[in-house]
Amino acid sequence: MDHVIKTLTPAARPPEAPGEVPAAPLRARPSRAEAEAAVRVLLGYIGDDPDREGLVDTPRRVVSAYDELFGGYHENPGEVLERTFSEIGTYDDIVLVRDIPFASHCEHHMMPFVGRAHVGYLPVERVVGLSKIARLIDIFAKRLQTQERLSSMIVTEIDTVLKPRGVAVMLEAEHTCMSMRGVQKAGSRTITTQFTGVFRDDPKEQFRFVSLVRNGIG
Template sequence: MLMDAITDPRLVNEAPDDNRPTREEAMAAVRTLLQWAGDNPDREGLIDTPKRVVEAYREFFAGYEMDPAAELSRTFEDVQGYDDIVMLRDIDLESHCEHHMVPILGRAHIAYMPTNRVVGISKIARVVEIFGKRLQTQETMTAQIADCITEALRPAGVAVLLDAKHQCMTTRGVHHPNVATITTQFTGVFKTDRELKDRFLRLAGYN
């Protein structure tokens, strides 16, 4: 799905970034890392590795070329009197730690209280996906998702909970594979109404 989005002219920057290295330069950098790791980039199993890594990075970090606000630009006002929260639970979260460039894997739970408009539910998942396809800290990503939904939809409130494991902690460093990181951001009525916040947490399975 993301590879299709990369070629979508609505989501790709028209003008290339002059500071971005060429594909060939990126592949040469991968060769250097392979040599630094102690292997031979010219051996049979590694000959095509630089190409594969560059293609993988293009997919991993496709979010830099997409606008999350654009995903929320088409809204609907006819909700037949619906006046309660809209919530998506268990959205797959895939990102990369900006400190070590290793995966962050987990789930996102998001809700908003609409005022006079709603958005297609898949668009909320796309916002998570786009911010995830960038180098991130979980704290920053949590705030970015909440801010984007708030700015685009002007709801009465937004609730975001991210629950993820960081491979910079599970596969290196302290090596604690079972530790999950939970971050939250509450705005508007989710911040001021304790009962509403508790309902969100209960629906997400955290209360």
């Protein structure tokens, strides 16, 4: 199957992850000028002067950065996994991609959380390119998220599109909304896991996945 990328219109909302409750309709997307004006308001709110030399171009730069940091809203994650490969011989064991770096933003404070993802699945006749798993994580991470929801979206998309015998995901991340504000506990990590199929039903497979992630052995 040819891999086709569809560009969504700027005001469109990407499809919800399978099983996700449909979101309320979006308002019309503000213009870039309106977004830059909002940044100027925030600069004034924190007590600085938006017109001083160092900040004159800051609204433009912030909006450009947001276009990149939140680009996942304008990509369809299902299309990333469309192209699969059947030439795997008799292989039917776990495919694991670990230590995939990702960066996302907490939907509560819009502050970054940064970490690594470990994704495994048990294929049925076909596999997906390894880089596509990393790409899928990026699409979901480049949206406002909670780590729990990010874990669920990754698992659900792989399970729905590839239909493997099981999916296992572990995310480890440090949240700056906890390390830089609030309790200010730098270095603390949050770990989330989610399993489907064989990994959910067989504790031995869960243990093997975790062992491969931690020690490279299973």
